[in-house]
C-alpha cells in the first residue's frame with residue numbers, strides 16, 4: 052500500500068488517499084507543462100521507497116531533468132539512454148514471464164516524459180518505435196501478476212502512445228482545466244462530462260481508479276526535499 056499519495060475531500064474534510072499498488076499497478080500521470088508532474092513523481096518515488104521496502108525500481112527520465120531527479124546508478128537513465136534501460140526492464144519482465152526469475156519483489160518501471168520518448172523514436176527509428184509499443188502492451192497486459200508496476204508520466208497522451216490503454220487502471224490528471232478539452236477527457240476519463248470539470252489552480256487534479264468514479268484530489272507538499280532526495284537514491288540503489 053502506498054500511503055498519503057494525495058488528499059481527497061471526504062465529507063468536507065481533506066483526507067489522505069492510499070493506493071494499493073498491487074491492484075492498481077499501471078498508472079498514467081498526465082498534465083501540461085508546468086502542471087507539476089515531475090514534482091508529483093518525486094513524491095511518489097519517495098513513497099514507494101518508504102512503503103514498498105523491498106521494491107526494485109528503474110527510472111527513465113527522457114527530459115534529463117537532473118534538478119528534479121538527481122539520482123544516479125544503473126537503475127536510472129536519462130535522455131537517449133532511456134531506450135537501453137527500457138530494454139533491460141523488458142528483459143527482466145520476460146525473465147519473470149518465462150520463470151527464469153522468481154517473483155520475489157515488485158519491479159517498477161517509472162518513466163517521465165513517455166510521450167516525448169515515443170515521439171523521438173517515431174522520428175528516428177520507426178521499427179524500434181513499434182517494438183517499444185508492443186513491449187509496453189505485453190507488460191501492461193501481463194505484468195500485474197508478475198510484480199511489474201508501471202508509472203508513465205507525460206504532457207499529453209495520444210491513444211497511440213498507450214497500447215492497452217484500459218490496462219492502465221489508475222489515471223491521474225495533474226491539471227483540472229486540461230480536462231475541458233474533449234480529447235484529453237476522452238482519453239483519460241471517458242465517462243466524464245465537460246460540465247463536471249471544476250477548474251482549480253495548480254496543486255489540484257482529478258484521478259480515477261478502475262471501476263470507480265473520477266474524483267478530485269489535492270497534492271501534498273513535500274516538507275524535506277533533501278530527505279526526499281535521499282529516499283529516492285535509496286530506492287534506485289537496491290539490487291545493484
Ligand SMILES: Nc1ncnc2c1ncn2[C@@H]1O[C@H](COP(=O)(O)OP(=O)(O)OP(=O)(O)O)[C@@H](O)[C@H]1O
Nearest residue numbers: 082083084085086087088089090091206253254270
Ligand atoms: N502542487 C503544487 N503546488 C504549487 N506549485 C507546484 C506544485 N507542483 C509543482 N509546483 C511547481 O510548479 C513548477 C513546475 O513543476 P514541475 O516541473 O513538476 O512540472 P512538470 O509538469 O513536470 O513540467 P514539465 O512538463 O515542464 O516537465 C515547479 O516550480 C514546481 O515547484
Ligand SMILES: [Mg+2]
Nearest residue numbers: 088089090116
Ligand atoms: Mg517535468
